[in-house]
Amino acid sequence: MTWALLWKIVLLASLLMFAVVAVVTTIGGASDIRKLFRRLQEDDPPR
Amino acid sequence: MNEVVATAASQTNFSRLDWGIVAAYLAISLVIGLLVKRYATNMTAYIAAGQSVGVWLGVATMTGTELGLVTVMYSAEKGFKGGFAAFHIAVLAGIVTFFVGVTGFIVAPLRELGVLTIPEYYERRYDRKTRVLGGIILAAGGIMNMGLFLKVGSMFIVGVTGLSQHGWALPVVMTALLVLVLVYTVLGGMISVIVTDYIQFVVLAFGLLLATGLAIAELGWNNIFATVQATMGEGGFNPFVSESAFGVEYVLWMAFLGLVGCALWPTAVARALAMESTDAVKRQFRWSSVSFVIRFLIPYFWGICALVYFVTREPELATAFGVGGEPLPEGVEPGNVLYAMPLFVGRLLPIGLIGIVSAAMIAAFMSTHDSYLLCWSSVIVQDVIAPLSKKKIDARTRVRWTRILIVLIGIYIWGWGMFYDGKDDVWDYMAITGAIYFIGAFALLGGGLYWKRASSTGAFWALLAGCSAVLGLSPIRIPLGEGLLGLMGRDVSEEAAGALLSSERVELASVAFTMSVFVLLSLLFPDGESTEGTAKEEAAQ
Numbered sequence: 001m002t003w004a005l006l007w008k009i010v011l012l013a014s015l016l017m018f019a020v021v022a023v024v025t026t027i028g029g030a031s032d033i034r035k036l037f038r039r040l041q042e043d044d045p046p047r
Numbered sequence: 048m049n050e051v052v053a054t055a056a057s058q059t060n061f062s063r064l065d066w067g068i069v070a071a072y073l074a075i076s077l078v079i080g081l082l083v084k085r086y087a088t089n090m091t092a093y094i095a096a097g098q099s100v101g102v103w104l105g106v107a108t109m110t111g112t113e114l115g116l117v118t119v120m121y122s123a124e125k126g127f128k129g130g131f132a133a134f135h136i137a138v139l140a141g142i143v144t145f146f147v148g149v150t151g152f153i154v155a156p157l158r159e160l161g162v163l164t165i166p167e168y169y170e171r172r173y174d175r176k177t178r179v180l181g182g183i184i185l186a187a188g189g190i191m192n193m194g195l196f197l198k199v200g201s202m203f204i205v206g207v208t209g210l211s212q213h214g215w216a217l218p219v220v221m222t223a224l225l226v227l228v229l230v231y232t233v234l235g236g237m238i239s240v241i242v243t244d245y246i247q248f249v250v251l252a253f254g255l256l257l258a259t260g261l262a263i264a265e266l267g268w269n270n271i272f273a274t275v276q277a278t279m280g281e282g283g284f285n286p287f288v289s290e291s292a293f294g295v296e297y298v299l300w301m302a303f304l305g306l307v308g309c310a311l312w313p314t315a316v317a318r319a320l321a322m323e324s325t326d327a328v329k330r331q332f333r334w335s336s337v338s339f340v341i342r343f344l345i346p347y348f349w350g351i352c353a354l355v356y357f358v359t360r361e362p363e364l365a366t367a368f369g370v371g372g373e374p375l376p377e378g379v380e381p382g383n384v385l386y387a388m389p390l391f392v393g394r395l396l397p398i399g400l401i402g403i404v405s406a407a408m409i410a411a412f413m414s415t416h417d418s419y420l421l422c423w424s425s426v427i428v429q430d431v432i433a434p435l436s437k438k439k440i441d442a443r444t445r446v447r448w449t450r451i452l453i454v455l456i457g458i459y460i461w462g463w464g465m466f467y468d469g470k471d472d473v474w475d476y477m478a479i480t481g482a483i484y485f486i487g488a489f490a491l492l493g494g495g496l497y498w499k500r501a502s503s504t505g506a507f508w509a510l511l512a513g514c515s516a517v518l519g520l521s522p523i524r525i526p527l528g529e530g531l532l533g534l535m536g537r538d539v540s541e542e543a544a545g546a547l548l549s550s551e552r553v554e555l556a557s558v559a560f561t562m563s564v565f566v567l568l569s570l571l572f573p574d575g576e577s578t579e580g581t582a583k584e585e586a587a588q
Contacts, residue, residue, distance in 0.1 A: 003284035007131040011348065013261055014257065018199075018341045021106070021334060022252035028103025029245045035101055037083075046588060
C-alpha cells in the first residue's frame with residue numbers, strides 16, 4: 001500500500017465516522033443538556 | 048504583510064449578509080451565557096458543571112473545546128507546509144485517545160477520586176508544596192500556551208472577511224473578540240461553556256463536513272493528491288523521509304503529545320472530571336477519539352486544499368507564500384502562511400455559507416478561550432491562592448478571584464499576541480509551551496497512579512525538571528544551538544543550529560531528563576509510611 005492510498009482511506013473513513021458521531025452527539029447532547037439542568041435545579045435551585 | 052497577499056485578501060465572498068449571520072450567532076451565544084449564569088451558584092457548579100455531564104454532552108463539549116479556531120489555523124498551516132504527511136499527527140491523536148477510552152489511563156482514576164483540578168491530586172498523592180508548585184507551573188505553561196490564540200484566531204477573521212489588507216484590522220478584531228469572550232466567560236462559568244460548546248459542536252461539525260465536501264468538489268479528488276505529489280514529492284505523503292517536514296523524532300514526539308493532549312491536558316481532563324461517572328469518562332474518550340482525529344485532519348486537508356488552489360489557480364499567490372517553485376524577488380519577504388487557509392475559504396465558500404462557517408469558527412474561538420481562561424484561573428485560585436491562604440476562602444470569594452484572573456489573563460494574551468515574534472510554527476510553539484506543564488505532569492500522574500514508590504521529593508523536582516521544555520522555543524533553542532556549534536568548532540548558522548537542536552529533539556530529551564529525575568529521586572528519597580500507596584488505593588478506601 002502506498003502512503004497516498006493510506007491517507008485517502010484515512011480521510012474518507014474519518015469523514016464518514018465523524019458524520020455519524022456528529023448526528024449521534026447532536027441528538028444525545030440535547031437530551032443530556034435537559035438532564036443537566038434538571039439535576040442542577042434539584043441540587044441547588046437557581047436564584 | 049506581503050503586498051501580493053494583501054491585495055489577494057480583498058477578493059473574498061464574505062458579504063454583509065455573512066456579517067449579519069456572524070452578529071446574530073454571537074448575540075445568541077451571549078444571551079445563552081447570561082441565561083444559564085443563574086445556575087453557577089457554587090465552585091463545583093462554576094468550574095465543573097456540578098460533575099453532572101452525560102456522555103453525549105461530554106463528547107460535544109470535549110470536541111468544542113479541543114477543536115478551537117486556533118486548532119484549525121495551526122493545523123491548516125501544518126497541512127499547507129507538510130502536505131498529507133501531516134496526517135500522521137491526527138491518526139496518532141485518535142489512536143491514543145481511543146486507548147485512553149478503553150483503559151481509562153489516568154483520567155478514570157482521577158475522576159474516581161473526585162478531584163476538581165490536577166494539582167489537587169498532587170496534594171492528595173504527594174504533598175501541599177507539590178500542589179502549589181504544580182499549580183504555578185500548570186498555569187504558567189498553560190497561559191503561555193494560549194498566548195497566540197487571540198492573534199491567530201483574529202488572523203482567520205481578518206483573512207476570511209478581507210480586512211487583512213488594512214493594518215488596523217488585526218488589533219481591532221483582537222480587542223473586540225477578547226472583550227466578547229471575557230464578558231461571556233466571567234458571567235457564566237463552566238455551565239455556560241458546556242452549553243455553548245454543544246451549540247458550537249452542532250454548527251461546526253456540519254459546517255466542517257460541508258466545506259470539506261465543497262473543497263473536494265471544487266478542486267477534484269485526484270487533482271488534490273496529484274498536485275501535492277508534483278509540488279512536494281514523496282515528502283508530501285511519507286512523514287519519515289528526509290524531504291518531509293517531519294522525520295522519525297517528530298513522529299515520536301507527536302505520539303507522546305497525542306497521549307498527553309487527551310489524558311493530561313487540563314482542559315480535556317476538566318471535561319473528564321465534569322462527567323457523571325468513570326464509565327461515562329471512558330465512553331466519552333472512546334467516542335471523542337473520532338473528534339480528536341477530525342480536529343486535526345480536516346484543517347490539515349483545508350491547508351492542503353489551499354496549497355493546491357493557489358498552485359493550480361493563482362500561482363503568483365503561491366509564490367508569494369513561498370511555494371510552487373518560483374523564487375521570490377530579492378528583498379521580498381514571503382507572506383504569512385497562516386493567511387493561506389482563510390484566503391482559500393474566502394474564495395471557496397458561497398455567500399451565506401461563508402457566514403455560517405465563520406460564525407462557527409468564531410464560536411470555536413470563544414469556546415476554546417472560555418474553557419482555557421476558566422481552567423487556568425481556577426487552577427490559580429484552587430491550587431495556588433487557596434492552599435497558601437492562612438484562612439479558609441469561601442466559595443463566593445473563590446468565584447470572584449477566578450473572574451478577576453480571567454480578565455488579567457485576557458489582557459496578557461492580548462499583549463503577548465501583539466509582541467511575541469517567534470519563528471516556530473504555531474503548532475510547535477503550542478506543543479513546547481504546553482510541555483512545560485505536561486512533561487512534569489506525565490511523571491507525577493503516571494507515577495502517582497501506577498507506581499507505589501513514587502515520592503513527593505521525586506515529584507517536586509520532576510515538576511521543575513519538566514520546565515526544561517522551554518528550551519525548545521526558537522528564541523532560546525537557536526542561540527543555544529549556535530553556542531553548541533561554536534563549542535564543537537563547526538560552522539555557525541541559524542539553519543545548522545536548528546538542525547542540531549530541533550524542537551522535537553529538545554522536547555524528547557526533556558521527557559527523558561524529567562522521567563530520570565522523578566525515578567531516581569523517588570528511589571533515593573522515599574516517602575514515609577503514611578504517604579505511601581497509590582491514589583487508586585486511597586480512592587478505594
